[in-house]
Amino acid sequence: xxxxxxxxxxxxxxxxxxxxxxxxxxxxxxxxxxxxxxxxxxxxxxxxxxxxxxxxxxxxxxxxxxxxxxxxxxxxxxxxxxxxxxxxxxxxxxxxxxxxxxxxxxxxxxxxxxxxxxxxxxxxxxxxxxxxxxxxxxxxxxxxxxxxxxxxxxxxxxxxxxxxxxxxxxxxxxxxxxxxxxxxxxxxxxxxxxxxxxxxxxxxxxxxxxxxxxxxxxxxxxxxxxxxxxxxxxxxxxxxxxxxxxxxxxxxxxxxxxxxxxxxxxxxxxxxxxxxxxxxxxxxxxxxxxxxxxxxxxxxxxxxxxxxxxxxxxxxxxxxxxxxxxxxxxxxxxxxxxxxxxxxxxxxxxxxxxxxxxxxxxxxxxxxxxxxxxxxxxxxxxxxxxxxxxxxxxxxxxxxxxxxxxxxxxxxxxxxxxxxxxxxxxxxxxxxxxxxxxxxxxxxxxxxxxxxxxxxxxxxxxxxxxxxxxxxxxxxxxxxxxxxxxxxxxxxxxxxxxxxxxxxxxxxx
Ligand code: XMP
Numbered sequence: 001x002x003x004x005x006x007x008x009x010x011x012x013x014x015x016x017x018x019x020x021x022x023x024x025x026x027x028x029x030x031x032x033x034x035x036x037x038x039x040x041x042x043x044x045x046x047x048x049x050x051x052x053x054x055x056x057x058x059x060x061x062x063x064x065x066x067x068x069x070x071x072x073x074x075x076x077x078x079x080x081x082x083x084x085x086x087x088x089x090x091x092x093x094x095x096x097x098x099x100x101x102x103x104x105x106x107x108x109x110x111x112x113x114x115x116x117x118x119x120x121x122x123x124x125x126x127x128x129x130x131x132x133x134x135x136x137x138x139x140x141x142x143x144x145x146x147x148x149x150x151x152x153x154x155x156x157x158x159x160x161x162x163x164x165x166x167x168x169x170x171x172x173x174x175x176x177x178x179x180x181x182x183x184x185x186x187x188x189x190x191x192x193x194x195x196x197x198x199x200x201x202x203x204x205x206x207x208x209x210x211x212x213x214x215x216x217x218x219x220x221x222x223x224x225x226x227x228x229x230x231x232x233x234x235x236x237x238x239x240x241x242x243x244x245x246x247x248x249x250x251x252x253x254x255x256x257x258x259x260x261x262x263x264x265x266x267x268x269x270x271x272x273x274x275x276x277x278x279x280x281x282x283x284x285x286x287x288x289x290x291x292x293x294x295x296x297x298x299x300x301x302x303x304x305x306x307x308x309x310x311x312x313x314x315x316x317x318x319x320x321x322x323x324x325x326x327x328x329x330x331x332x333x334x335x336x337x338x339x340x341x342x343x344x345x346x347x348x349x350x351x352x353x354x355x356x357x358x359x360x361x362x363x364x365x366x367x368x369x370x371x372x373x374x375x376x377x378x379x380x381x382x383x384x385x386x387x388x389x390x391x392x393x394x395x396x397x398x399x400x401x402x403x404x405x406x407x408x409x410x411x412x413x414x415x416x417x418x419x420x421x422x423x424x425x426x427x428x429x430x431x432x433x434x435x436x437x438x439x440x441x442x443x444x445x446x447x448x449x450x451x452x453x454x455x456x457x458x459x460x461x462x463x464x465x466x467x468x469x470x471x472x473x474x475x476x477x478x479x480x481x482x483x484x485x486x487x488x489x490x491x492x493x494x495x496x497x498x499x500x501x502x503x504x505x506x507x508x509x
Pocket of ligand 1: 182386387388389390430462465499504505506507
């Protein structure tokens with residue numbers, strides 16, 4: 001494995017992505033990860049990430065010399081470059097002029113890091129304030145850029161390397177190759193970390209964690225993560241996995257049937273469907289505040305789950321936690337500010353005295369999709385768009401009632417149908433309908449109408465953190481609008497949301 005020590009760069013996850021794309025397993029840990037834990041991981045190489053600090057700051061993050069003395073190859077990126085420079089006695093200065101944006105890197109010495117790159121000059125992305133002014137005898141310069149006389153250097157024994165630019169971002173076209181070279185050529189990784197391998201090692205691990213007789217309980221949400229986690233656990237322990245789908249009454253059209261078809265009928269998984277829709281709708285009656293809705297839904301979910309009937313003697317609770325959630329909670333920066341409280345079953349394991357089993361906690365979303373395909377799950381499950389835990393409740397602005405849920409479900413089904421018919425799905429992060437607490441006047445036939453408004457939201461995004469509204473063709477929007485008003489009783493107006501994130505969020509609540 002390759003260990004990435006995080007100094008707080010916003011790009012650290014991207015370094016991990018690039019390493020994984022080279023089929024090499026890696027983990028991110030905070031820069032001050034204990035040395036004995038690092039030793040236990042037996043890394044074949046260490047990458048020191050960038051970070052927002054300057055080594056001149058009073059509380060500048062640093063690593064112990066022991067990390068550099070472990071013996072495996074080390075690559076310092078940006079702030080990581082200064083760490084190596086400082087530990088080896090290089091002279092750097094803090095300059096007020098930041099070098100930010102594209103730059104040209106000129107390679108002065110051949111190095112395995114640059115193997116396979118055509119020519120000596122390469123476009124790279126820089127983002128730094130300090131710069132290294134002089135190298136001690138132990139370090140050899142290998143590349144420079146306009147602003148940085150030592151944009152890349154190495155120790156003479158070739159064990160440590162440092163680069164000023166960011167190889168992990170798309171603005172450095174040769175960057176993926178540089179990182180591949182580091183992990184494959186310099187660290188000697190085999191590049192054989194594939195999903196087929198992952199299934200093999202993970203199922204063996206699950207079997208040994210669960211033992212020969214114990215049972216695992218897993219809540220299917222309808223989303224990709226819990227579905228893939230369940231399929232993996234099922235592959236490991238078969239019928240000792242028990243799945244539960246809580247029908248909250250807040251899901252999109254056809255959700256419950258899809259789960260029953262794919263899991264129970266096609267695979268023979270023991271799936272229990274609990275219809276708790278009445279309870280959810282009752283508890284949401286009269287609630288208008290988005291955060292209160294989210295909290296009520298989370299708490300109700302736990303209540304439903306806590307009933308003896310569901311647990312049925314299970315010792316473990318499966319969860320579809322992904323790597324970004326894990327990094328978020330352990331990272332250098334700590335968890336970011338809560339904009340919306342996400343609904344999950346956090347708190348459940350302690351209350352129910354169940355041990356957690358989280359087979360996806362080291363994977364990124366696209367890896368989870370690849371794993372889903374590897375496990376033979378259908379595309380209708382694996383490639384679906386994200387859906388919020390609190391479901392349609394946060395797409396109904398104002399009070400949630402059964403009638404309003406039914407109305408939104410119908411309008412939303414039309415959006416889903418039209419999007420998939422025109423094949424826009426691949427381009428979009430999400431597309432859905434929102435029901436507004438707003439009646440407006442319309443005219444239908446000869447009569448006046450006074451009915452509800454549906455907003456359509458369709459966004460493009462890489463990761464859901466930022467998003468842009470999709471420029472869907474006017475003819476397509478016209479068809480959506482006329483189908484929604486014609487086929488959804490109670491709706492006489494459709495509007496299209498043309499706000500990016502930020503300033504708006506993707507979901508309306
Ligand atoms: P926002 O609305 O914050 O959404 O821009 C970003 C992405 O997260 C999804 N989302 C959720 N996912 N539980 C989830 O698992 C939730 O409570 C939740 N709320 C929002 C949203 O659909 C979008 O893709």
